[in-house]
Amino acid sequence: MSEQIINVHTSAVPGVAATSGFPVRVAKTRTRTATGRRLRDNLGLAGVYVFLGIMTLFALFPIYFVIQASLADTQTLYSTTLALFPSKPTLGNYQYVLGQTAFLHWIGNSLYVCSLSTVIGLFSAIFGAYALSRFRFKGRQMTLVALLALQAFPGLLALTAYYLLLQQIHLINTLEGLALVYGAGSIVFSIWNIKGYFDTLPGELEEAAIVDGASTLKTFWQIMLPLALPAIAASALLNFIGGWSEYALANLIITSVDATNTNYTFPLGMFSLQNDFRTPWGYFAAASVLASIPLMALFLWLQRYFQSGLTIGSVKG
């Protein structure tokens, strides 16, 4: 009510309004609260920037530290005082890691194990995922529930069983055996993720192909599979990364066969490199940088692809 009156006042006689007491007072308080709010907002904004700055420092400092440590000489690293810049930058650590350790073997072994386990897991997952999405058969629902239960069972819990299984089929202390165990971990997730993606593809696609005389297998292989590529790629990447950092099962299944541990996977090798305090830490840092950069680049490159393949497939509603 009073607001209306003020409005009438100010709009009716804009020039004179300032001289009459009432509207002026309103105008004054309004500007005062406006500056107050602006100040508070700016303080708030500064606070947000400080907070983001601290979080960024927390996130990036370890990364920065490892990069500079990889360039530092040994004396600098084994000092009890803080040094954030290498005084005499050197590539010696990289030369040592590439030349004197089995680093490239570890990377190669891990690439092999992760690729093999991804192929094993995905190849068997895609057919099952398609069948579970498109066909209706007895026990379908039970299968889906059983797969969920299996997903709650991490491979590490069955370590005795895996050890025995690999012994029976003569794959103990082999990279193939390790890949088989990793495949077990990836297959269940892949089935669910890819099945969820197939669910979102319209059924008319296959119906049209089958009317044209294509077989079910041909329809699946040539039409549906290429369409599900985002979900397959996302599953592949997750499986791959899962195996890339796995230590516990690898430590049980793989035993070193020589002095430089050429048959180790990457996590085993990195642990052996760091756990041994006779080995300078700069070597470990250089190896970390070498191993992280390709993965970081891959992740950033695949990020968008990766998100759509995951969100559409598995996280619905």
Place this chain on the structure above:
Amino acid sequence: MLRVRRYTIFLFLLPTTLLVLLINIWPLVYTFNLSFTNKSLFRYDDYSYIGLKNYTDVLGSLHSDFYRVILLTLLYVAVCVSLFLLIGLATALALNNKRIKGLAFWRLAIILPWTIPSVISALVWKFFFNYDFGVINQFIRIFAGPKGGIEWLNGSGFTAFFAVVIVNIWLSYPFFTVIILGALQSVPAELTEAAEVDGATSVQRFMNVTLPLLRPAITPATILSAITTFQMFNTVYLITLGGPIDNPGHPGATTFVMIYMYKQVIGQGVTNTPYGYIAAVAVVIFVILFLMTLASLRASNVVSEVRR
């Protein structure tokens, strides 16, 4: 839905079924069976069925190592997950602020730790916590003088526990930032604006309008993260090996469930690996994980998807 002949369905299911039977179901069934036996390294072939003896060993006494380990793990899960949530929420709200410039940079900076192989992160942090040469003690010495520093990993259980909490936060909160930011961006601006017009303060707007709308995204992420933290092995084991251990032969301050089980196999001082006992521990952990998974499914409505 496609109408196909029965053998086509059979052929499609065959590769999946065979592999799942071999590498998923058989190990599970074997472990379950093993948990009723007294098989050990010394009784590798001449073991016998001993009923529920292993389970009473694991669960029978409230003073057993196992309960201690479970409680310690649950404490770790509670501390970690609530900090993930808090920090994830704070960073997401900060990034969602329309007046913040350079969003792409901050976002990238905050999720970058995610892209590093966790084995490297763990070992780097282990070096950071090193008493003599670690960055954290070097930093403390700037203020406390050359004799300063904390024996993080080999001193008290509390500091080692604190250390693995910090590392897990570094590794995991970006997941919450991404999830919550996504949910925040889907909250219609009209709703908060309407609340503002009605005179709600920013705290009221957040508690009564924004937060309830975030719940569908936060709840499954929280449960999922509780599950992964509960079964966390790699990171903690690589940093502390489950230690420090005050009481030899018993679990240490960071011996969480998976580490406890693992150390029964390869731990120092284990001469006669008790396979039956280990299997019983595994079955109990499986039951806990299964219940947590069910809760997460209920929260994210996947169960209704199965029924479709």
